[in-house]
Each structure stands twice: as structure tokens, then as C-alpha cells.
Amino acid sequence: MKTILITGASSGIGASLARAYAADGVTLLLWGRDAARLDAVAAACRSQGAAVTTQAFDLRDAAGFAKLLAAVPVLDIAIFNAGLGGTAPADVAAEAPEVVQAIAEVNFTAPIIGANAVAGAMSARGTGHIVLVGSITESFPLPMAPTYAATKAGLKMFAEAFGIRMEKHGVKVTLVSPGFIDTPMSRSVTEPKPFLMDADTAAAIIKRRVAAGPRTIVVPWQFAVIRGVANLLPRALLRRILSRV
Ligand SMILES: NC(=O)c1ccc[n+]([C@@H]2O[C@H](COP(=O)([O-])OP(=O)(O)OC[C@H]3O[C@@H](n4cnc5c(N)ncnc54)[C@H](OP(=O)(O)O)[C@@H]3O)[C@@H](O)[C@H]2O)c1
Numbered sequence: 001m002k003t004i005l006i007t008g009a010s011s012g013i014g015a016s017l018a019r020a021y022a023a024d025g026v027t028l029l030l031w032g033r034d035a036a037r038l039d040a041v042a043a044a045c046r047s048q049g050a051a052v053t054t055q056a057f058d059l060r061d062a063a064g065f066a067k068l069l070a071a072v073p074v075l076d077i078a079i080f081n082a083g084l085g086g087t088a089p090a091d092v093a094a095e096a097p098e099v100v101q102a103i104a105e106v107n108f109t110a111p112i113i114g115a116n117a118v119a120g121a122m123s124a125r126g127t128g129h130i131v132l133v134g135s136i137t138e139s140f141p142l143p144m145a146p147t148y149a150a151t152k153a154g155l156k157m158f159a160e161a162f163g164i165r166m167e168k169h170g171v172k173v174t175l176v177s178p179g180f181i182d183t184p185m186s187r188s189v190t191e192p193k194p195f196l197m198d199a200d201t202a203a204a205i206i207k208r209r210v211a212a213g214p215r216t217i218v219v220p221w222q223f224a225v226i227r228g229v230a231n232l233l234p235r236a237l238l239r240r241i242l243s244r245v
Contacts, residue, residue, distance in 0.1 A: 008082030012183030016203035086148030123169030
């Protein structure tokens with residue numbers, strides 16, 4: 001019997017991950033905001049044999065989120081996937097404070113609170129896997145999404161540091177860095193989306209790779225190559241290229 005928590009399970013990658021993991025002997029805890037979409041994902045997962053509970057909840061309520069997590073059973077896998085896209089409009093210079101706060105709370109604060117909240121019980125049992133869904137933007141100073149990129153860069157640093165910290169407790173930490181995956185979030189992006197992958201394919205790859213317990217996963221893999229090449233460029237040249245995108 002496996003118990004798996006997935007945040008952001010009402011849409012996109014999270015919904016696909018839920019369906020990918022749904023099977024006999026699996027208990028899924030599916031969290032999101034939209035109760036109706038969450039129920040539809042839960043019904044699909046039950047039809048595949050999984051036991052499912054749902055929680056419609058805004059994880060910007062940090063104290064409430066920690067309290068909910070304190071009440072969950074010990075998890076085999078906790079996937080903190082919920083995220084808020086953040087392309088800043090081109091016709092204004094700066095991002096609005098309330099937008100900055102929302103992106104930071106959903107993409108950075110919540111998964112870090114979540115990882116810490118579940119790590120105690122996992123480490124007491126000496127096993128468990130925490131999966132944090134970041135973004136390949138963590139490696140690029142994107143002028144069209146400065147706050148979004150910064151939250152994902154921060155999450156990347158947390159995943160690495162927390163992974164080292166959890167090693168001696170038997171808990172694995174994996175950072176998943178998607179490129180472009182076809183979901184409601186990416187459909188709002190108007191720029192070109194190279195190597196766009198459908199969410200079910202991405203979820204199948206993530207599930208298969210997570211099972212091996214690596215520190216990082218990039219999906220689609222082409223973005224690992226793009227990042228490798230970008231890292232070879234002088235930073236000033238990278239900034240110049242990005243300023244023209
Ligand atoms: N799609 C891509 O190309 C791409 C690329 C890089 C990284 N990512 C990352 O992948 C993850 C999943 O994104 P996606 O593309 O699947 O996006 P999505 O289809 O927009 O789904 C986002 C999920 O996060 C949930 N969520 C957002 N704000 C929330 C809040 N305040 N409280 C609780 N849940 C909240 C949404 O819940 P409701 O819908 O119920 O509100 C939804 O289930 C995110 O972390 C994103 O940054 C995606």
C-alpha cells in the first residue's frame with residue numbers, strides 16, 4: 001500500500017500525475033483549489049482502482065496548510081506541484097505587489113512549508129520521498145517573468161539544501177524542472193514553446209524517473225541540453241539574448 005500526496009492535482013501536470021499513480025493499492029491525497037475539477041480527477045483515479053481523498057484548499061494560507069499537513073498519514077511520496085504562472089505584462093515596467101506576493105507564496109513558501117511539514121514523519125520512519133515541482137526557468141533570468149523565475153530559483157536551492165539535510169534521515173528529495181508542458185498555465189504563454197510536451201507524457205516520465213530517486217529531473221530532456229549550453233555562455237551574452245526574446 002502506497003500513500004501519495006499531490007498538490008495542484010485539479011489541473012495540468014498534477015492531474016496527470018494523479019492519474020499516472022492511480023492504481024490498486026495506492027491511496028491518493030489530491031489537493032487543489034477547484035473542488036469540481038478535483039472531484040473529476042478523483043473519480044478518474046478511483047476508476048483505476050486507487051483510494052482517493054480530496055482537499056479543496058488555498059495553500060496561500062500558510063498556517064492552515066501546515067495544520068492540514070500535520071493531520072495526514074505518513075506519506076510514501078509527497079509531490080508539491082501546485083504553482084502559479086507569472087508572465088509579467090510587456091506594457092508595464094514592474095510587477096504589482098499583490099501579484100509578486102501570490103507567486104511567491106504559491107511557488108516558494110508553500111512547497112517549502114509542505115516539505116518541512118511532511119519530512120518529520122518520513123524521517124521518523126526512515127523512508128519517504130519529497131518531490132518539488134520547480135521549472136527550468138530556475139536557471140534563466142527571464143525578463144518576461146522575473147518573480148516567477150526567482151521563486152523557482154529559490155525552490156531549486158531549497159531542494160538541493162534540503163536534500164542534503166534529509167539524506168541521513170533516509171528521505172529523498174527530488175526537484176522536477178519542467179520545460180514547456182501543455183497545461184492551462186502554459187497555454188497563457190504567448191511566446192514560442194519549443195519541445196512542448198503533453199501533460200500525460202510528462203507525468204509518465206516524471207513517475208518513472210521519480211522511482212529511481214534522482215536529485216533532479218528535467219522534462220522534456222532537451223531543456224537539460226539547452227541549460228547546459230546556456231551555462232557555457234558568458235552571463236552578459238545570455239542576458240543580451242534573453243533581452244531580445
Ligand atoms: N506547464 C508548464 O509548461 C510548466 C513549466 C514549468 C513549470 N511548471 C510548473 O508545474 C507545476 C504545475 O503547473 P501546471 O502547468 O500543471 O499548471 P496549472 O494547470 O495551472 O495547474 C496549477 C495547479 O496549482 C494549483 N494552485 C494554484 N494556486 C493555488 C493555490 N493558491 N492554492 C492551491 N492550489 C493552487 C491549481 O489549483 P486550481 O486550478 O484548483 O486553482 C492547479 O491545480 C507548477 O509548479 C508550475 O510552475 C509548469
